[in-house]
Amino acid sequence: MFGGVYKGKSVLITGNTGFKGSWLTLWLEQLGAHVTGFSSGLPSKQNHFSLLEQKAETIWGDIRDRNTLTNTILQCKPEIIFHLAAQPLVRHSYEFPTETFETNVMGTMNLLEAVRLCPSVKAVIVVTSDKCYDNTDDSLPFIESDPMGGFDPYSASKGMAELLVSSYRNSFFNTADFGTKHSTLIATVRAGNVIGGGDWGKDRLVPDIMKATSLNETVEIRSPNAIRPWQHVLEPLSGYLLVGQRLLEGDTGSASGWNFGPSEPDHLTVGEVCELLGTHWNLVRCTIAGNQVSFHEAHILKLDCSKAARILGWKPVWDGNTALAKTVDWYRSFYETGSVITVDQLEKYVEMAKEKESVWVN
Numbered sequence: 539m540f541g542g543v544y545k546g547k548s549v550l551i552t553g554n555t556g557f558k559g560s561w562l563t564l565w566l567e568q569l570g571a572h573v574t575g576f577s578s579g580l581p582s583k584q585n586h587f588s589l590l591e592q593k594a595e596t597i598w599g600d601i602r603d604r605n606t607l608t609n610t611i612l613q614c615k616p617e618i619i620f621h622l623a624a625q626p627l628v629r630h631s632y633e634f635p636t637e638t639f640e641t642n643v644m645g646t647m648n649l650l651e652a653v654r655l656c657p658s659v660k661a662v663i664v665v666t667s668d669k670c671y672d673n674t675d676d677s678l679p680f681i682e683s684d685p686m687g688g689f690d691p692y693s694a695s696k697g698m699a700e701l702l703v704s705s706y707r708n709s710f711f712n713t714a715d716f717g718t719k720h721s722t723l724i725a726t727v728r729a730g731n732v733i734g735g736g737d738w739g740k741d742r743l744v745p746d747i748m749k750a751t752s753l754n755e756t757v758e759i760r761s762p763n764a765i766r767p768w769q770h771v772l773e774p775l776s777g778y779l780l781v782g783q784r785l786l787e788g789d790t791g792s793a794s795g796w797n798f799g800p801s802e803p804d805h806l807t808v809g810e811v812c813e814l815l816g817t818h819w820n821l822v823r824c825t826i827a828g829n830q831v832s833f834h835e836a837h838i839l840k841l842d843c844s845k846a847a848r849i850l851g852w853k854p855v856w857d858g859n860t861a862l863a864k865t866v867d868w869y870r871s872f873y874e875t876g877s878v879i880t881v882d883q884l885e886k887y888v889e890m891a892k893e894k895e896s897v898w899v900n
């Protein structure tokens with residue numbers, strides 16, 4: 539997989555204890571990488587990271603603390619960094635805007651400053667979000683060259699992180715100077731609404747429904763008509779790993795921004811997601827919240843992933859309904875029997891990718 543580039547590689551994952559970070563760590567360990575994690579804590583009391591048996595060492599620290607982050611990177615000497623650590627929640631960003639900007643913007647700057655001091659780093663993948671774009675709520679999917687923006691502090695922080703990376707890439711890691719003045723390639727990756735087992739993040743639709751269903755409770759949903767690009771967590775991770783492969787191989791053309799989302803029909807409304815979840819777990823019960831949403835949220839958010847398809851050959855493996863079914867399987871298995879089926883689901887995902895002749899599997 540991924541041309542074997544990760545075998546024996548020293549990899550740093552910031553945010554390794556998080557939902558996406560824990561799946562990514564597991565996958566990279568299976569690919570033979572030596573993974574070190576850097577996180578400030580656990581994302582929630584119940585969490586996927588603690589349920590998995592991982593070999594990776596975790597360095598506990600805050601990305602807002604540039605010295606600790608720099609010392610970690612200088613000691614660990616990674617060849618590639620996946621930067622996932624962030625304050626990732628829109629509602630929390632309204633309550634704690636300065637924490638959100640400090641973590642998501644200045645934290646990313648601290649990381650890039652540390653990378654400037656550490657010659658071992660050949661590739662950096664900065665994870666931002668589909669919310670980085672200036673969203674005017676028309677129904678057009680975003681392409682990578684669309685303007686950055688963000689109404690709420692979270693979305694703006696991700697747009698700002700994109701501009702920051704672009705500036706550092708132009709100024710200090712310019713692809714025209716690669717191999718002469720520096721040896722580091724940097725990309726940003728923008729994924730949609732990610733679902734899958736092991737997420738207990740606050741105010742996230744699918745985890746909230748899974749938890750409530752396990753307790754035989756009804757969930758109140760807000761904005762049933764809002765459209766989002768739903769995808770299983772392994773989908774963007776396959777994209778991140780593919781871009782990482784290209785950067786490690788010295789492909790300067792891959793040092794740019796990339797959308798990783800579902801195909802067009804899998805841009806579902808919140809209401810459709812609830813209905814489909816009910817077909818996979820008949821105990822799921824949702825009602826529409828009576829009171830209005832107290833904060834602004836985009837109504838329509840779609841991603842155009844044709845650049846990744848055209849240039850990288852990347853395509854989704856599981857469609858939206860399969861992603862929802864796998865997510866339900868994970869939580870049902872966890873709540874009903876206590877078993878964690880992450881490894882099994884990763885195997886099944888790779889098998890399907892082989893069947894579909896995904897570019898990253900031989």
Ligand SMILES: NC(=O)c1ccc[n+]([C@@H]2O[C@H](COP(=O)([O-])OP(=O)(O)OC[C@H]3O[C@@H](n4cnc5c(N)ncnc54)[C@H](O)[C@@H]3O)[C@@H](O)[C@H]2O)c1
Pocket residue numbers: 552553554555556557558559576577578579580581599600601602621622623624625626641645665666667668729730731732733739
């Ligand atoms: N989950 C989604 O649907 C989604 C969608 C688009 C983008 N993203 C982005 O993907 C990344 C990972 O998201 P997630 O869902 O796994 O989030 P998560 O909340 O599960 O994990 C966040 C991780 O970041 C770490 N972290 C937070 N603040 C930190 C700090 N100041 N210093 C060091 N570590 C810190 C936490 O310890 C944790 O490991 C984030 O950048 C997020 O914005 C997520």
